[in-house]
Amino acid sequence: MSKYFRCEPVKGTKLIKIFSKYNENLPIEFDCNQRFTILQTFHQEYLDEIQELEVRKDDIWVISQPKSGTTWMLELVWLLQNNCDFETALKVEQEVRVPFLEFCSYVPKERPNSFDEIAKMSSPRIIKSHLPIHLLPKGLWTVKPRIIFITRNPKDTIASFYPHCCTVTAFEGSKEDFVNAIIENKMRHSPFGVQTLEFWQLRNEPYIFFTSFERMKKDLRSVILGLSAFLGKNLDENQMVKLLDHLSFEKMKETRKEKCKKNFFSDNPMCNHISEIKQFKELYNPAKELNFRFVRKGAVGSHKTELSEDLIERIEKWYKKHVDRYGVTAEEIFFA
Numbered sequence: 205m206s207k208y209f210r211c212e213p214v215k216g217t218k219l220i221k222i223f224s225k226y227n228e229n230l231p232i233e234f235d236c237n238q239r240f241t242i243l244q245t246f247h248q249e250y251l252d253e254i255q256e257l258e259v260r261k262d263d264i265w266v267i268s269q270p271k272s273g274t275t276w277m278l279e280l281v282w283l284l285q286n287n288c289d290f291e292t293a294l295k296v297e298q299e300v301r302v303p304f305l306e307f308c309s310y311v312p313k314e315r316p317n318s319f320d321e322i323a324k325m326s327s328p329r330i331i332k333s334h335l336p337i338h339l340l341p342k343g344l345w346t347v348k349p350r351i352i353f354i355t356r357n358p359k360d361t362i363a364s365f366y367p368h369c370c371t372v373t374a375f376e377g378s379k380e381d382f383v384n385a386i387i388e389n390k391m392r393h394s395p396f397g398v399q400t401l402e403f404w405q406l407r408n409e410p411y412i413f414f415t416s417f418e419r420m421k422k423d424l425r426s427v428i429l430g431l432s433a434f435l436g437k438n439l440d441e442n443q444m445v446k447l448l449d450h451l452s453f454e455k456m457k458e459t460r461k462e463k464c465k466k467n468f469f470s471d472n473p474m475c476n477h478i479s480e481i482k483q484f485k486e487l488y489n490p491a492k493e494l495n496f497r498f499v500r501k502g503a504v505g506s507h508k509t510e511l512s513e514d515l516i517e518r519i520e521k522w523y524k525k526h527v528d529r530y531g532v533t534a535e536e537i538f539f540a
Contacts, residue, residue, distance in 0.1 A: 206251045224338045229345045242394045247309040259343030262328040265351045271364040272356035273417035288443045305333040336399040348411045355400040356417035359507040397526045416538045
């Protein structure tokens, strides 16, 4: 039994609803009886280990909900932190360079697991997580390392998350079924959107950098400059030009195994999480042919061609109820 959490099964699924028992040290007001997160049953085994993971002051944490531009942001952060080492970025898979904190709670395996690997890393570490505030290591809120949070319009996030879940985790329903599961808090990572609103409250904290997929698409150079200042890094114009090219979606989504021969302006297969996706598929969906690209369209407003008008309207009404409680609009969060 967990020291920090209580768990309830989600009826008819292999998911659990996770509540905190305590709210000490959390950086926002928190009702332990109301705030929950839905994750795989596997996750229950690792809850306390994640809570007690040692946090270092010079850590860099990149946090988001799935399909919110996390891979894009991780590539940028790693390159800024490693003096724009494009050669290594084009040779070593991103999940090796930047570990996924809770990966072993999605794909259980024998030790060593993702926590062991993170503990052994030399500093400064860059760590990825999709966990909400109350499930992240408690040391984050006392040590206060640098935290980068990236969010995305939930309509585009849901449109992108649907094919991911169908291919990788064997979701078998229609898009309407999927949206219903999101709205009714019956999907992993539910309740969707609340994590963003909690980090929105922390956006002015000096140790937190809050941005969105939409801001990166609108003016990537500006986001790079802001993030460079946040991380204490200086870029020259030559590095900026190479970063902008390397981070273009035409390069990010490429999966061909091509090496950089002449210069850094080369296709990058190292950001498509190929080995991770294979592990997910083997566990959740072994019978289905794997025809899936982790980095997809990379577009703002892609939901308009992937979701029906009725589903879009339902998502908008559902999300408006969330943001209204915080006195903010979706436009302010994602596009301002």
